[in-house]
Amino acid sequence: MLMFSIAVLRGGPVQGAYRLRQLHFHWGSSDDHGSEHIIDGVKHAAELHMVHWNPKHGNFAGALKQRDGVAVVGIFLQIGNTPKPEMKRILEEIDKIKTKGKEAPFHHFDPSILFPKSRDYWTYEGSFTTPPCEECITWILLREPVVVSPDQMAKLRSLSMNAENEPFCPLVDNWRPPQPLKGRVVRASFK
Numbered sequence: 307m308l309m310f311s312i313a314v315l316r317g318g319p320v321q322g323a324y325r326l327r328q329l330h331f332h333w334g335s336s337d338d339h340g341s342e343h344i345i346d347g348v349k350h351a352a353e354l355h356m357v358h359w360n361p362k363h364g365n366f367a368g369a370l371k372q373r374d375g376v377a378v379v380g381i382f383l384q385i386g387n388t389p390k391p392e393m394k395r396i397l398e399e400i401d402k403i404k405t406k407g408k409e410a411p412f413h414h415f416d417p418s419i420l421f422p423k424s425r426d427y428w429t430y431e432g433s434f435t436t437p438p439c440e441e442c443i444t445w446i447l448l449r450e451p452v453v454v455s456p457d458q459m460a461k462l463r464s465l466s467m468n469a470e471n472e473p474f475c476p477l478v479d480n481w482r483p484p485q486p487l488k489g490r491v492v493r494a495s496f497k
């Protein structure tokens with residue numbers, strides 16, 4: 307069973323306790339695409355990634371070079387009219403980081419509040435989806451999506467790639483298409 311306490315991931319396919327390093331989203335320009343993983347042909351509007359690293363490798367850079375270095379929990383976001391209330395906290399911060407280079411610190415934030423009810427997941431060994439795509443990741447994809455409202459999704463799409471004083475250039479479609487499976491085995495925690 308997968309367990310989450312404040313910023314620590316343990317159980318499921320990983321050995322020991324992995325620490326949360328950062329979380330980020332991938333999303334599309336419209337509701338019918340945006341997730342990086344496609345399950346039985348279904349694309350979701352967005353996908354949340356929580357990046358954890360294995361402290362036995364000393365630091366994050368060191369963990370990137372190890373096969374058991376990093377575990378990423380992926381959560382699908384689905385558009386609906388009864389959004390998960392806990393998502394509000396994150397999406398409210400978006401107004402503060404509208405343009406390139408801005409940061410929003412999160413103090414005493416417990417990311418496990420963003421998790422869906424079900425802890426069913428798929429898992430496989432793989433790489434980062436951004437270059438240099440190190441092969442160091444245990445992917446853990448939660449089966450149950452969480453619901454965000456159309457307004458919240460619009461907020462994500464209102465982010466821009468430009469700096470504050472530059473012309474607006476929307477940040478959308480920051481997802482990478484799925485890669486060939488190349489003999490990788492995907493396991494499910496459920497039947």
Ligand SMILES: [Zn+2]
Pocket residue numbers: 330331332355435
């Ligand atoms: Zn990602």
